[in-house]
Amino acid sequence: MKTCLVVDDSRVIRKVARRILENLQFEVAEANDGAEALKSCKEKMPAAILLDWNMPVMDGITFLRALRKEDGGKAPIVVFCTTENDLAHITEALTEGASEYIMKPFDGEILEAKFSEVGLL
């Protein structure tokens, strides 16, 4: 079973994402911010990361840059999932190594399509 780390400071969003991902046969781990996510990745690299942008302590893009410098940190497929929906943010995310980008609000259909697009399904 593949693992997906859901990084979002909203408990509700994490819960929604968890339900969708578990239906897609993922084992789900959660983190409340970028720092927690980095700690989780150091313990165990997930196959996929669903990543919010704006979070306390460490935001998504800072986490992504730090992740890519870690041992094995280039492996996880990163999909942003954020309310930031302008081309500047999207381009920056892709430049830093995100594979896909979901603009909130999202639903199961969008998440499934995006995960399928990057070969996770």
Place this chain on the structure above:
Amino acid sequence: MTPEDIEHLAATLKARSGLILGSDKTYLIESRLSPVARREGFANVSALLSALRTKRDEKLMASVTDAMTTNETFFFRDKAPFDQFKSDILPALAKARLSGDLKVWCAACSTGQEPYSLAMLMDEAKPQFPRINLDILATDISDRCLEKAQAGLYTQFEVQRGLPITMMVKHFEKVDEMWRISPKLRSSIRFKKLNLLEDLRSVGRQDVIYCRNVLIYFDIETKKRVLEQMATLLADDGCLFLGAAETVLGITDAFKPMPGMRGLYIKNAASAQTGARRTA
């Protein structure tokens, strides 16, 4: 809603668009026509239907037909018809034609996602086929859909359905809360209003026809008539894409399925040979 109202609606829809209204479609009628009734100032759907029956209001009939036809679509819908185009059909036709226009017809383009998906694919494949120009004709029966397709303006929800983010970044710009496809792609498609029940000769010769998820709404005679007209328009080495749940089997022998490629049809050898002899 009286049975007479529903019967009249069914007859109007069939005559105007070929759409067959199945039995027990009260819910469908109610949900599709409520917004029209409200917009046109009727108390409810029943009042709208009886007005439709007693007055010959052309504009009202057009709005009702428009609302009752299904316009569900999204970018790269079903994926396979686009992958096959890129990996097999485009290279084969480019080799056969060497240069010039490859004509593709999206026969029920709805709000434009299908022709735009093809235009984006071609933009990607262009360096491989520099001498081929994809000439895309996109037609639909609905004015409202064509207007939207031509504007190339989509909601955030629509650009996230089926469209890879790299393609969105490359071809779309953000306009307030909407996303607009580039003028270059918009101008690469000819949009035109067309009812598939009409004489289709004005469409002209085509190399590839996309007619997906339309025929399912027609009765068998209408399906046969549309398919056979398409066969006469299609180049002998061209092909036809139908929806995943559609087939030509049992309807016409003008086409036959392409082995190993679901939803893809080529002209039947008998008719293709006649064409070859004619052009030889």
